Amino acid sequence: MKKLISVLTLVVIAFxxxxxxxxxxxxxxxxxxxxxxxxxxxxxxxxxxxxxKKGYDLEIKVVNDYKxxxxxxxxxxxxxxxxxHVPYLNxxxxxxxxxxxxxxxxxxxxxxxxxxKYKNIKDIPEGSTIYVSNNPAEEGRFLSFFVNEGLVKIxxxxxxEDAKFDDIVENKKHLKFNNQQGxxxxxxxxxxxxxxxxxxxxNYAMDNGLKPSKDAIVMEDKSSPFANILAVKEGHxxxxxxxxLIKVLxxxxxxxxxxxxxxxxxxxxxxx
Numbered sequence: 001m002k003k004l005i006s007v008l009t010l011v012v013i014a015f016x017x018x019x020x021x022x023x024x025x026x027x028x029x030x031x032x033x034x035x036x037x038x039x040x041x042x043x044x045x046x047x048x049x050x051x052x053k054k055g056y057d058l059e060i061k062v063v064n065d066y067k068x069x070x071x072x073x074x075x076x077x078x079x080x081x082x083x084x085h086v087p088y089l090n091x092x093x094x095x096x097x098x099x100x101x102x103x104x105x106x107x108x109x110x111x112x113x114x115x116x117k118y119k120n121i122k123d124i125p126e127g128s129t130i131y132v133s134n135n136p137a138e139e140g141r142f143l144s145f146f147v148n149e150g151l152v153k154i155x156x157x158x159x160x161e162d163a164k165f166d167d168i169v170e171n172k173k174h175l176k177f178n179n180q181q182g183x184x185x186x187x188x189x190x191x192x193x194x195x196x197x198x199x200x201x202x203n204y205a206m207d208n209g210l211k212p213s214k215d216a217i218v219m220e221d222k223s224s225p226f227a228n229i230l231a232v233k234e235g236h237x238x239x240x241x242x243x244x245l246i247k248v249l250x251x252x253x254x255x256x257x258x259x260x261x262x263x264x265x266x267x268x269x270x271x272x
Contacts, residue, residue: 031241032059033230034069034081038206039109039258039266040228043249044082046257050248056241064184064207066135073233074098080242082106082249085226087161091137099234104246105227105269107258111138112205112216113145114190115197121149121218126173128196133183139164141226142177142199145218151175161225202265213264227269 031051035041044060051058061078063069069081070092080103084092092098118124132142140163146152147160153170154163165177181189183200187208190198202212202219212219220226230249232242248254255268 030057032078034061034078036083088137103230103237108267109202110220112219129176131198
């Protein structure tokens, strides 16, 4: 009787271990990614089939608030996220202590200046208000449009991607930058006609029915240092599943998909 119980116990343990192993294996084959709706979520949707061929189940959690994806990743509610560039990630890590790292760059959603009143950035009159998001990591990005046109100068030695409004040393037209709202509200500000111009990312513009390459009076070019990245928890960027995912996201097929679907409104990353 004791032998029978021992044998049964071993069988139960074996089944339990096997089930546990299968469960862990299934978990390892699933990748949950938090992403902005478009183009981020749509790009990941396109990646699903190729990832399935590689044996991975790609699940997309769409989030329209840029303060949320890093929180979800830090808490372990998702495995990765796709919505931010490196300067923003660095600012988030500094502010919140997140242990998050870049796996690789995917594409750039070019930022643009939008105006219902002016066709050229140089036509914006003195003392005008420019609406921008309340994202401090992008202040240099906002300023770059005006620096490039010679309307604003920043301190010597400060890289444009690191620049802050406090680094302005010359503002020829005394422009005012209103940064009191989140990026998701800027399309509404633009449509209402507030201020002389609104600066926003192409993904927020597209989500609100705008075509950046047509509606923006000026846009970033391919030299922009603000490519959006696939990010994961520190220590995991070399995990096989994330390396497989970044290969798909940087593939020729994905480049073709992005160019065909978005034209100049989204710029696929090209490794140098």
